[in-house]
Every structure is written in structure tokens, then in C-alpha cells.
Amino acid sequence: MTSPPAASASATAASGPTPPTPPAPRGTPLIRAEKLRVEYRGRSGGGRVRALRDVDLEILEGETLGLVGESGCGKSTLGRALLRVIEPASGTIDFLGLNITRLRGTRLRRTRADLQMVFQDPFGSLNPRRRIADIVAEPLRRARGASRAEAGPVVAELLDQVGLGAEAGRRKPHEFSGGQRQRIGIARALASSPKFVVADEAVSALDVSIQAQILNLLSDMVRERGLTMLFISHDLGVVRHIADRVAVMYLGQIIEVASRDDFFSGPAHPYSEALLSSVPSLRPGGRRERRVLEGELPDPANPPEGCLFRTRCPFAEDQCRTRMPELRTIAPGRTVRCHLPLVPGSTEKG
Numbered sequence: 001m002t003s004p005p006a007a008s009a010s011a012t013a014a015s016g017p018t019p020p021t022p023p024a025p026r027g028t029p030l031i032r033a034e035k036l037r038v039e040y041r042g043r044s045g046g047g048r049v050r051a052l053r054d055v056d057l058e059i060l061e062g063e064t065l066g067l068v069g070e071s072g073c074g075k076s077t078l079g080r081a082l083l084r085v086i087e088p089a090s091g092t093i094d095f096l097g098l099n100i101t102r103l104r105g106t107r108l109r110r111t112r113a114d115l116q117m118v119f120q121d122p123f124g125s126l127n128p129r130r131r132i133a134d135i136v137a138e139p140l141r142r143a144r145g146a147s148r149a150e151a152g153p154v155v156a157e158l159l160d161q162v163g164l165g166a167e168a169g170r171r172k173p174h175e176f177s178g179g180q181r182q183r184i185g186i187a188r189a190l191a192s193s194p195k196f197v198v199a200d201e202a203v204s205a206l207d208v209s210i211q212a213q214i215l216n217l218l219s220d221m222v223r224e225r226g227l228t229m230l231f232i233s234h235d236l237g238v239v240r241h242i243a244d245r246v247a248v249m250y251l252g253q254i255i256e257v258a259s260r261d262d263f264f265s266g267p268a269h270p271y272s273e274a275l276l277s278s279v280p281s282l283r284p285g286g287r288r289e290r291r292v293l294e295g296e297l298p299d300p301a302n303p304p305e306g307c308l309f310r311t312r313c314p315f316a317e318d319q320c321r322t323r324m325p326e327l328r329t330i331a332p333g334r335t336v337r338c339h340l341p342l343v344p345g346s347t348e349k350g
């Protein structure tokens with residue numbers, strides 16, 4: 001999907017004698033989280049785990065946003081909260097301008113048709129007893145209320161598009177390889193013609209040789225259907241391949257959002273830099289040395305005061321110990337939650 005034409009700036013121009021500078025061209029948000037908070041009861045009976053801490057995030061129509069961060073930082077929780085699979089403790093989710101945070105019943109079911117998920121585990125996520133045609137048809141029948149006869153041709157075409165052929169519909173999951181099962185998972189996610197898809201570690205369980213095929217299939221589908229995708233992955237190389245923008249999470253917070261090129265050429269948050277530096281082929285500015293993250297990931301039930309990253313940050317100073325930084329815009333389309341962001345393109349402090 002393309003951005004709306006620049007003509008939209010004229011609406012604001014009419015309101016005063018000096019027209020404001022038109023905003024930099026950007027897409028319209030498809031889905032937006034505002035101050036989204038999700039808490040789990042501690043697994044060991046202890047306190048609450050804040051899995052999302054007031055997450056603000058916009059995903060623009062037609063884009064693929066890559067979501068990265070260490071295990072346990074809240075990526076899956078954010079993906080599932082946006083899809084209304086888990087209930088936020090507070091905050092709002094807007095989808096196409098509609099607040100969907102507390103939708104129930106029929107309206108939730110209808111909205112769900114527009115919001116779908118491609119799962120990580122191609123073996124665990126398909127019911128082994130059902131035929132592929134029924135598995136793929138399920139979201140179409142449940143969320144859009146299609147009959148079996150109505151779903152049939154849609155499913156056949158989808159199985160064709162994902163490269164399996166319509167005849168695959170008569171078979172069962174065990175007859176397929178991991179990569180083929182992921183194609184089935186993609187067909188299922190697309191059956192209800194969603195507008196937004198969350199792919200949560202969708203290629204992580206696959207052999208490297210198969211990963212590229214599935215990534216290409218996903219990005220073709222996104223482009224051809226004008227989909228918007230949140231692509232969750234711990235693999236930065238994969239994210240660079242598929243994402244238009246990148247968002248980084250740390251301990252339940254978004255700490256940086258940037259275009260793919262800005263992010264990979266010069267991350268603004270010290271944590272982003274450490275993540276990139278752990279992958280030799282992705283080190284910004286051709287640096288050879290690895291910037292090792294000091295210390296352990298803090299207990300999410302008991303996070304540090306001030307900036308959540310400061311216990312592992314090589315640049316932390318007094319203000320970082322006392323004040324939590326806001327997520328602020330440092331350049332058009334670029335936000336960072338750091339008192340001392342790295343100058344884009346450089347490894348020195350600005």
C-alpha cells in the first residue's frame with residue numbers, strides 16, 4: 001500500500017495565514033499501541049512481571065516492522081496484545097482509527113479476521129488430525145463466517161499461492177516438511193484476508209536453507225496483498241532482510257525505532273548497538289571489536305531505578321540512575337529512549 005498523497009497537508013494549511021511546514025511524508029498508521037501495559041503473575045508465585053511497560057508504537061499501513069530484543073523482553077507479549085489474544089492491564093490499541101482494546105463478542109470476532117498470526121512452531125501449531133484444507137479454512141469460517149463451500153476455492157487458491165498446490169488440501173500435517181508446514185501456516189494466516197499479520201519467530205525453527213524461501217514468500221505476500229506485518233525475530237540478519245523499520249525492546253519497553261537503513265548503519269541506543277555488535281557481519285561502521293554487554297538481564301519483576309538499561313550500559317551517568325528517559329524523537333521517523341543517544345552513524349556520544 002502506498003502513502004496518501006501530499007494533498008492531505010492542505011487541510012491544516014486552511015487554518016491560519018502561515019501554513020505550517022508539511023510533515024515529512026509517511027504512511028498512515030494501521031495499528032497503534034498507546035501506553036500498553038501487560039502484567040503476568042510471577043511464575044514462581046512471586047510478584048507481578050511487567051511484560052509490557054507503557055508501550056507506545058505505531059505500525060504504518062503497508063510496512064513490515066521488525067521487532068527485536070533479547071529473549072523475555074516482551075516481543076511475543078506485544079504481538080499477542082496487538083492481536084487481542086491477551087488482555088492488557090491498561091493502555092489502548094487503535095486499529096484503523098478504532099479503539100479495539102475492549103471489543104467483545106461479534107465485533108471482536110469480525111476484527112479478528114483482520115488480525116492474524118504466523119506462529120513459530122510449524123509442528124506444534126497445526127492440528128495433526130485435521131486435513132490441510134480445514135486447517136487453512138478455519139480463520140475464514142470462524143472470523144468471516146464463511147461456509148465450507150465458500151471457503152473451498154479461497155483455500156485452493158491460497159495453497160497454490162504458497163507453492164503447495166491445491167491438492168495439498170486433502171492431506172494431513174504429518175505428510176509435510178517443516179518448511180511446507182510453515183507455508184500452510186502462512187496460508188492459514190492469510191485465509192481471512194487480514195490487514196495485519198504478526199509473524200512471531202516465523203522462520204526461527206527452520207533450516208537456514210529453508211528460511212530464505214519462507215522469508216521471500218512472506219515478503220511477496222505482504223507486497224502483493226498490501227499487508228502490514230509485525231515481524232518478530234531475535235535474528236537481526238533476518239530482520240535486515242525483511243523489515244522496512246526496526247523497533248527494539250528491552251525489559252518490556254520500546255527503546256528505539258528507526259528505519260532499517262538508519263538502524264543498521266548507526267543505531268542510536270547503546271543497547272541496539274550492543275545487539276548489532278554481537279553479530280560480526282552486522283557491526284556498524286565496519287567495527288571489528290565486539291561491544292560486550294556487561295552484567296545479566298535484570299529480573300523483570302525487580303527492574304533497576306532510572307533507565308532500565310543503565311545496569312549494563314557502558315555510558316551510564318548520574319541522571320541515568322535517577323530518571324527514566326522518555327521515548328523521544330531525535331530525527332524524522334527516529335525515536336530513542338536514552339538520555340545520551342549515540343549520534344547516528346557514529347560510535348561516539350553526541
Ligand SMILES: Nc1ncnc2c1ncn2[C@@H]1O[C@H](COP(=O)(O)OP(=O)(O)OP(=O)(O)O)[C@@H](O)[C@H]1O
Nearest residue numbers: 040041043049051070071072073074075076077300
Ligand atoms: N504466561 C506467562 N506467565 C508468566 N510470565 C510470562 C508468561 N508469558 C511470558 N511471561 C514473561 O513475560 C516476559 C516477556 O515474555 P515474552 O514471551 O513476551 O518475551 P519474548 O521477547 O517473546 O521472548 P522470546 O524471545 O524468548 O520469545 C518474560 O519475563 C516472560 O518470562
Ligand SMILES: [Mg+2]
Nearest residue numbers: 075076077200
Ligand atoms: Mg517470544
